[in-house]
Amino acid sequence: MATSTTIQTQCLGYTPIPVALLSAEEVPAVDLYRKDAESGRLRLYRAADVPMQPEDLQRLNESNTHWLYATDIDHEQMQRFIRRKLDLLIRDESLSLRDRFGRLNIVVEGLLTSAFETNDTDEVMKSASQISAMAVRLLCRDDMTAGDLISLLHHDYQTVTHSLNVSYMMVALARDLRLVGNDELPSVAVAGVLHDIGKLSVSDRILTKSDRLQRREQRVAQKHPALGFRRLGKRTDISFAQLMVVYQHHERTNGKGYPVSAVGDEIHPWARLCSVVNVFESLISNRPYRGRYSLAEAFSMMDQHLSDGLDQEMYQCWKQSIRKK
Ligand SMILES: [Fe+2]
Structure with missing residues (x-):
């Protein structure tokens, strides 16, 4: 079936994390990967123990990077994070x-x-x-x-x-x-x-x-x-x-x-x-x-x-x- 060409979020074995839900104060403590625009491959963007700065988020938005990825080992944790952040966003x-x-x-x-x-x-x-x-x-x-x-x-x-x-x-x-x-x-x-x-x-x-x-x-x-x-x-x-x-x-x-x-x-x-x-x-x-x-x-x-x-x-x-x- 036809899927989006503008928001192809899925990468097998990884859970997509919306950048819009990340903040410098609260980034999940998991390794985050970023998709390379040319090859489509995922590369480590930020290791779990490295803090995220507000400028990092700004740069991601400026480069139209709307999704980062966590491995599916962290899938449940990420789903909970996404649901909670969406709930906060709505309120x-x-x-x-x-x-x-x-x-x-x-x-x-x-x-x-x-x-x-x-x-x-x-x-x-x-x-x-x-x-x-x-x-x-x-x-x-x-x-x-x-x-x-x-x-x-x-x-x-x-x-x-x-x-x-x-x-x-x-x-x-x-x-x-x-x-x-x-x-x-x-x-x-x-x-x-x-x-x-x-x-x-x-x-x-x-x-x-x-x-x-x-x-x-x-x-x-x-x-x-x-x-x-x-x-x-x-x-x-x-x-x-x-x-x-x-x-x-x-x-x-x-x-x-x-x-x-x-x-x-x-x-x-x-x-x-x-x-x-x-x-x-x-x-x-x-x-x-x-x-x-x-x-x-x-x-x-x-x-x-x-x-x-x-x-x-x-x-x-x-x-x-x-x-x-
Ligand atoms: Fe229809």
Whole structure:
């Protein structure tokens, strides 16, 4: 499946550590490695007993080094460190909400990329639930509008970036619609992270092709909702609503979607929610075969081509949410 070219975090046998979570006062007491930009090999950056100076962190940021690595011997310790630091970051009222969300997003993109790269459903589920709980805490604040959210997201086309963006947007729209109670928003977020998990079973060649897909390739790509359903269908840690997001997010209320051309209320409300933001997110993000559209262009295209295929109440609410300042 397609994984990020901008945040390839995984190195076999090593745990990626986000530089954004390190501070000179608190650096884990383990050997840290840095990836060589040219060879891709890891080299020892800092031994466990060497203190980290603020200038070191500044230099890492200036050179766009967002990840260091610890060997997997230290994996559990590093996971605990990352979770604790993320929790502190989310609560840190001395940082602006934008700053906190921006940092959180960089970190969770990396963590989720790592999980997707393993092609292991358990790993993806684990990351999805951790990430969702954290993101929802920032997304549910009254001072975070859907418009703010859009301006903070990355818009390069990668399955992981797209999945995360859709997840955040589903939470924002579900909150604005009051579709579910606040306690259910983390489940909505997990559904968003998982919605394209079927793409783990589709070849990179098709997912990243820069030319228009041939009909046969299109049929393969369009199997991803059913493939995702099959991958998750027997799990006990996924709800029916979440499963329907995976299976029905390409259905259209006018029956012109796939995999089974369901119509109207046959499509689960969470899947209808996902459809609206999924189309929107795809339009405002770069694709292998085109650049991104502006928000106005995206809405204009949706008005023209999809007005009878999306849940109207949800779509109109999303438009209002994005325009709200
Ligand atoms: Fe999809």
